Amino acid sequence: MSIAPRPAVHRRWLEPARIGAMSPLGGIVAYGLLGLWAAFVLFPLYWVVVTSLKLPVDVNTGPYFLPWVDFVPNLHAWRGLLVDDAGPTFRAYLNSIIIAFSSTVLCVLIGSMAAYALARIEYRPRLVSILIFVLALVGACVAVGVAGIDWRVATAVALALFVLLARALGRRFPGAVHNGDILFWIISQRILPPVVTIIPIYMMFQSVRLLDTHLALILAYTVVNLPIVVWLMYDFFTKIPIDLEESAQLDGASRFLIFFDIVLPLARPGLAATTLLVLILAWNEYVLALFLSTSRAQTMPILVAAMNAGEKGILWWTMSVVIIIMILPVILMALILQRFIARGVLLGAVKG
Amino acid sequence: MRNRTLAGGLLGGAAIAVALAVATPVRADKPYDGVTINLLTRPGPVIAGRLEERGREFTEMTGAKVEVATVPFADLFQKVLTDWSTGTNSIDVSVLSSGWVVELYDAGLLADLSDFVAKDDKLKVDDIAPYFREFNQKVDGKTVAITVDGDFQMMYYRTDVLGELGMAPPRTWDDYLAIAKAAHGKDMNGDGEPDYGSCMFKKRNAQGYYAIMSLAAQFVQSKGTSQGIFFNTDDMTPMVNNEAWAKAFEIYKATTEFGPPDELNHDIGDTRALVLAGRCAMALDWGDIGPLSIDETSSKIKDKVGAVIMPGTTRVLDWETGKLVDCTAEICPHAIDGVNHAPFAAFGGWTGVINAKADPKVIEATYAFLSYMNQPEQSNIDVTIGWTGYNPYRISQFENVEPWVEAGFSREFAENYLKAIGDSLNSPNMAGDLRIPGTQRYQGIVLDRELARMLAGEVTIEQALQNIHEGWEEITEEFGREEQLKLYRASLGLGAS
């Protein structure tokens, strides 16, 4: 580099000072664009914060932007929600925390195990077995739904039939599905909109008497978010070089040991990002929460929706407060997980 | 489910408590000690807030604990119906829209309260305005619901704006359009910006269809509540594809010209905010504007607003020909000065209904609580307070000005407001909301969608009415014409045809 010709003045702006860095002009443009987007992201949130400090009359005759300058800030909405209505608010808050965190842990654990298995082990379940299985279960569902047979009896009969038929027919039809098909089947579980499955799910939980409990929502959220975990983690696992695992295997380590001690730590950035995403989805879910809870397990999103007082208008000020207190724990989690994501970046650099 | 066992345990406790109560006269004044009433309604403070407060008083008096749970308004009906029809029964009583009562009754889910009402002398049932007593609370002659809030629409106008224009409050919809036109674009709240002649909520899937029904009722119904505004009471033919509804659609569309530019996206909350901010010369609304307008934290129109019975018409529908004809004493027996008014009980108000499958003791305690809410001693105060969301439904509530003045109304406005309420509630031509199975589909899907499409210019008025006619016929066929006819007649207080 030392023998390079003296740069012309304009090149100082366009050429990076060193390899891997940006040119000064590029830096300005990049920061400018990023700043612009940050403003686009932050402004609505700013508006929510100031709205939470407004009296109804300030909201209705607005727009007013600056507290103390445009309008006199007032804590009535905060007081209303956190003092006058403290009981229901904190109950919902606690419910949300218990449900979102438990389901996230469960979901990430189960989901990343499955993702790892799909990334590393080849599965070839027989097509005909799957077909028989589905038909047996469909038969059971029809028997329960239409003929009114007890669901336990129907399930037992269906499973017995499946085992018998699968053994008998399995050898004759060798067609099988692959990991890719299993993967797609898993993601396809998210395609159907919840409005159509909610009534059957409600009836399922009702028949095992779990309605309005934390467990019901934890299970439901775990299942609906599993596909996301499996998919994202699958991509992260396939990126980890297989050599480490192979040498561990040669040393006699079991699959479980390899998974928990070697693979998971390596996948930490992806794991952190996935955890955060799943946590957010569970934290914010509405339709399932509405149906599976009545009063004791009600979560925060219901409180947000409740601030649309129907024919009496929307309580913008209180809704803003709910949105703000809902986002705080998630920001906290994001900051904590951010450190893992960042550390992962370092790790990647070392590895590279 | 733990809830039930808990309630069961409490009931056992209650049985012991009752036994003790017999033995020890000290406890005799708390008849429902240990009973827990699980109540589901929409979120407060509106409606739910007062139920909670009165619930605490009730616990003090009777020992029964009132647990108020809430779900968002739009999901309330689904939730109650699912809970009761699948046998979950975690809810004993729900305070919900009276429009849903007939459907719940038809599904066999409601406890019959007639005997309780007959024995209840504190309820002063004769004081309840006729529409609410005879139509809102009863189905098939049985009392299955207890009103806690009376809902019907009225017309509000700005006294100062109309005074400046030298115009009287509207008596007919032609008057309304004329006033809206004259007032539109004037500054009405002193901020230097032009304001609006007419504010109407027109958002889809919100309350827009209540406004159109309020309008249509004037032209369709002239012979009293039992005539109805939706179907022919002989064969369930929709009474919608005719000149009366066409006229209502025309007026509805015409008012858009004198409203805020984004009126199509305004639900009632947006409209009320505009009214209270002083930006509307006229608005159509339930009784709430009265108490809300005197609350100075949210209102800029204190003592500047007046109310009248919903504007009417001099031309009404001839049910035989589907054409509009001039009112005569025979055609419009209830006309006031030649103008036919049919104040529309939009939404019908909030009513309490009790789960038929609840424990008898709980039903008894729950009835006592609903009755407590409804009794004049309590409700006559509650209706004067804006935030409760309760509007008048008793005769004593609009005949006596004093509680309203005490609540902060100026005497002049209180008298004006109560006269409008009295005119509406006393009218034998009050129009009832639709209250049969599938109501949400007739109104919330078909009527609402076609109305929105007409406003957006996707279809013409004729096409929209034709689509509504066909859509309604399809729903009627689906539910069974005979069945629907029977219930429609029942909801209008008519016997079998």
Add this chain to the structure above:
Amino acid sequence: MAVPQPAARPSRVEVTASLASAAPLARGEWLDRHARWLFIAPAVVMILIFSIFPLVASLLIAFSRVRLRAGTYSMTFVGFGNFEKQLVGSEQVHFLGQLTAFSPPAWVVVIAVAALLLWWLVGYARTQLTVIGLLGRLVTAAMLMALTLMLAATLLSGGQIGTLGVTLFYVFVGCAVQFLIGLGLALLCSQITRGRAFFRVVFFLPLMITPIGIGYIFRMMADTGKGPFATLWQWAGLGGFSWSADPWAARLIIVVADSWQWIPFIFVVLLAALESVPRDLVEAGEVDGASSWQIFREITWPEIAPVAATVMLIRVIEAFKLVDLPNIMTAGGPGTATESLTLHAFFAWRSLDLGQAAAVSYLLLFVTVVLCVSFFNLVVLRRRAAMAR
């Protein structure tokens, strides 16, 4: 690890002793031997339990008319009645749109698309033909053709589009915009050295808010009467114009809100992928004097493409289910202009018309599955294969 085989037949005492000491090891071994099933079983079993019954039950509902009654429900089998109503019956205008005779531009588009699809199929048949592959491509082509015909008969010929068309607009326009902006931001963010953590957290914020909350926030933002941009709106001379009364403006505002919510998701995942691109590869490219575009196209993009494909698949699936934003911001108005398919199903469901709700949902499922399977097989798998190679 294999259990050491005893050389000679052991005495009874020895067997007991060795069994006792081997018990923990044996359990570990059992776990290890069945690891291939134990890893995947919890996920598969849970999904099966929670998907089969609801899926079958809702399919039954889609072919029935359901009414909830005291302690029970009544179901009447109506065959394809619910689907007929949507596709050819009284709901057709709502679902498919106002079908009109083709206009000349519509003909041009239809013929062009048909020719393209044919060319694609023939090209495939000539090179690597398998029965399943051809069948799959035929289904994909048929679906694309059907959607094209629907759009040609409505949008391109001056008719109204129905909820299906609106949903496709949200999915294709929305996801394209989100992908481009999300990728752009991730690229920018991966270039800068300072403040990356700050931007990462800030850009992630919208995703943390409950979707219902976002609906309400944007309703406040887009309020031209008392929202924050009201003054600007009046100043621009748009005081008399309302986005909520104009179909395309309303759809656009929904896409803006949707993008605000979902760009963070694409951004974060793509940034993670970008950060794991080996630096030495990029630097080697720079030393060789490659332009930044060349580096992106030749080095970065192939590395992040599999993740990008996955992310877009997830995003597209969620976009097909868009419901909260139009429900809260416009309730589907003006008219039916912003009503998505899920909202369509949701309205039916709220009015207790469960059969129609299920039928609409299954039609949505059908379109989504065909499009997503095609995307998965033709894009995602190919990207992964390219990566593996």
